Amino acid sequence: MIKQFYILLNFLYFTIIFALDIGIEQTLVLHDPEILPLNDSTSGSNFLKYLDSNFELTFADYNNDEISLFYNDEESIRFDNIILFPSSKKTINNKKNLNQHNLLKFINLKGNVLVIGGSESTSLPEPFRIWLNELGIYPAPKNYKYIDHFNTKLSEKNNLIKNNIVDSLKVESYDGSAALITNNELIFPIISSSKTGYTNKVGTPIDQESTWTFGTQGYLAVAFQALNNARVAWIGSIDLLNQVEIYEWVFQKKNTLRLQFAQHVNNEDPSKINPTLYRIKDQAIYTIGISEFKNGQWVPFEIGDGSDLTPQLSFKMLDPYQKLNLEKLGKVSSKEKGDLDTFAYFVNFTVPDHHGMFTFELDYKRHGYSWILDKKIVTVRHLANDEFKRSWDITNSWLYIASTLLVIIAWFLFVVNYIYVGKVNYKKKDQ
Amino acid sequence: MVKDKSIAIKKAAQAQSRATPTTPATTVVQPVSTTFHELQSAINTTFKDYFRNLTPRTKLIDLFLLFLVLLGVLQFIYVLLIGNFPFNAFLGGFISCVGQFVLLVSLRLQINDETKEGQVEGEEDSKIFKFISPERSFGDFIFASLILHFIVIHFIN
Numbered sequence: 001m002i003k004q005f006y007i008l009l010n011f012l013y014f015t016i017i018f019a020l021d022i023g024i025e026q027t028l029v030l031h032d033p034e035i036l037p038l039n040d041s042t043s044g045s046n047f048l049k050y051l052d053s054n055f056e057l058t059f060a061d062y063n064n065d066e067i068s069l070f071y072n073d074e075e076s077i078r079f080d081n082i083i084l085f086p087s088s089k090k091t092i093n094n095k096k097n098l099n100q101h102n103l104l105k106f107i108n109l110k111g112n113v114l115v116i117g118g119s120e121s122t123s124l125p126e127p128f129r130i131w132l133n134e135l136g137i138y139p140a141p142k143n144y145k146y147i148d149h150f151n152t153k154l155s156e157k158n159n160l161i162k163n164n165i166v167d168s169l170k171v172e173s174y175d176g177s178a179a180l181i182t183n184n185e186l187i188f189p190i191i192s193s194s195k196t197g198y199t200n201k202v203g204t205p206i207d208q209e210s211t212w213t214f215g216t217q218g219y220l221a222v223a224f225q226a227l228n229n230a231r232v233a234w235i236g237s238i239d240l241l242n243q244v245e246i247y248e249w250v251f252q253k254k255n256t257l258r259l260q261f262a263q264h265v266n267n268e269d270p271s272k273i274n275p276t277l278y279r280i281k282d283q284a285i286y287t288i289g290i291s292e293f294k295n296g297q298w299v300p301f302e303i304g305d306g307s308d309l310t311p312q313l314s315f316k317m318l319d320p321y322q323k324l325n326l327e328k329l330g331k332v333s334s335k336e337k338g339d340l341d342t343f344a345y346f347v348n349f350t351v352p353d354h355h356g357m358f359t360f361e362l363d364y365k366r367h368g369y370s371w372i373l374d375k376k377i378v379t380v381r382h383l384a385n386d387e388f389k390r391s392w393d394i395t396n397s398w399l400y401i402a403s404t405l406l407v408i409i410a411w412f413l414f415v416v417n418y419i420y421v422g423k424v425n426y427k428k429k430d431q
Numbered sequence: 432m433v434k435d436k437s438i439a440i441k442k443a444a445q446a447q448s449r450a451t452p453t454t455p456a457t458t459v460v461q462p463v464s465t466t467f468h469e470l471q472s473a474i475n476t477t478f479k480d481y482f483r484n485l486t487p488r489t490k491l492i493d494l495f496l497l498f499l500v501l502l503g504v505l506q507f508i509y510v511l512l513i514g515n516f517p518f519n520a521f522l523g524g525f526i527s528c529v530g531q532f533v534l535l536v537s538l539r540l541q542i543n544d545e546t547k548e549g550q551v552e553g554e555e556d557s558k559i560f561k562f563i564s565p566e567r568s569f570g571d572f573i574f575a576s577l578i579l580h581f582i583v584i585h586f587i588n
Contacts, residue, residue: 396513396514396516397516397587400525403528407502418488421488421491
């Protein structure tokens with residue numbers, strides 16, 4: 001009895017600990033101690049310092065059986081981020097908890113994963129490889145190495161792909177592998193192989209069988225962002241950890257956007273926010289506010305004029321009837337009496353001359369930034385029968401009205417004259 | 432050389448003989464002018480007959496008819512030039528002309544029928560509107576016209 005009580009107390013203690021820990025992000029680091037002890041200074045030491053100062057870390061061996069990604073309810077994740085270091089072994093002992101299904105579920109529950117590819121003698125354990133393949137990233141297997149005899153150092157000209165994550169290459173020497181990618185829309189490469197680079201089996205001459213990537217079909221760093229904004233990055237070598245932006249991006253510290261509000265009003269009645277009913281040819285004003293997470297706080301997300309990052313609104317019923325760039329409005333506050341933490345954009349447009357169910361759709365998908373999707377459905381009605389213009393308001397119809405009046409007047413004169421003329425006739429006949 | 436000359440003369444003669452049959456063409460023109468004259472005389476007779484039978488009432492009706500036709504044509508030209516934007520207004524204006532025209536023509540037929548009675552005796556069967564007096568037809572006309580105007584005004588909106 002006392003023992004049971006003790007266990008219960010223990011459970012309570014743990015739940016309190018976890019409740020307190022919500023503020024600090026949990027990060028799991030999986031590594032192979034034979035290759036990477038992680039306690040002495042390696043090339044990733046800055047990275048480890050960064051991890052230490054930002055997260056509550058859990059280090060684990062790939063063979064550690066006690067690691068589980070989820071709490072007992074299987075609905076919430078124990079860690080916010082996972083970092084996978086390369087391993088020398090293909091198989092792992094903890095297959096029950098660390099397999100491709102659980103990793104996929106981890107992403108679906110908004111967990112982020114940074115995968116670090118190995119050099120010659122190392123690679124990823126099999127379950128993680130399968131999981132990466134499911135996403136559409138095919139890293140080179142063990143014993144493959146990225147080689148470039150012509151451009152021995154990475155350069156921005158040859159290797160950097162224009163993206164919103166990495167602006168400049170800080171890494172020159174590269175010792176690692178490359179990956180192939182599918183045309184999955186959610187995948188976007190960061191650093192590619194040069195035209196002369198290839199990935200080949202170590203120690204064998206180059207031929208069709210032994211090459212994994214050839215020329216620009218190979219990628220050294222690839223990012224993936226799921227529709228729920230969970231982020232995954234695969235980097236081909238531990239050297240790329242010097243490229244700070246990549247892991248900051250994975251851990252949602254960079255280019256993380258939040259839609260603070262999205263609303264639409266009818267120009268004739270601006271006090272009523274998000275009305276459900278519009279009339280054809282009404283003037284609608286659509287406003288959104290976007291914040292960006294920077295240095296631990298939300299700041300306004302301002303985009304330069306004419307940039308292709310400009311958010312767009314589509315007003316659609318199956319097809320977009322309007323597709324408009326939003327204009328800048330200015331910095332606003334997302335809360336009452338708060339700081340100016342949001343940048344507002346707006347667009348003013350005429351509702352199309354077509355009635356039906358329309359959607360104000362903000363579908364913001366720019367590689368490297370969080371996806372934003374907002375849909376607001378409204379009804380667009382046609383004119384009621386007393387809302388049409390009267391004929392006399394339309395100058396075109398004045399002639400028709402005048403001619404009708406003329407016909408009526410002439411008819412009246414005709415009737416009078418007809419009777420009058422008839423009488424004269426009778427008088428004449430009488431005489 | 433002499434032979435050539437004779438051939439040339441022959442050819443010239445042939446050409447002349449081909450050119451000569453111009454006279455039959457004038458005889459072909461003759462029937463056209465006669466039909467034209469006939470047409471003219473027919474029109475003349477029609478006009479004379481028309482003016483002979485013209486009572487002040489029919490004269491008044493015809494004047495009104497002419498006015499309606501002109502007004503209708505004016506509106507039609509207008510719709511061709513400007514476009515049919517307030518289409519209901521155009522229809523209203525145009526139909527008021529056409530409708531009034533139709534009603535007026537019916538009135539004229541009924542009235543004319545009545546007047547012809549005096550001229551041609553003993554041909555009761557030839558009359559179409561046997562049982563309709565001119566007063567009745569005039570009343571019908573006023574009643575129908577009022578309905579027409581009412582509808583047209585509402586249709587123009």
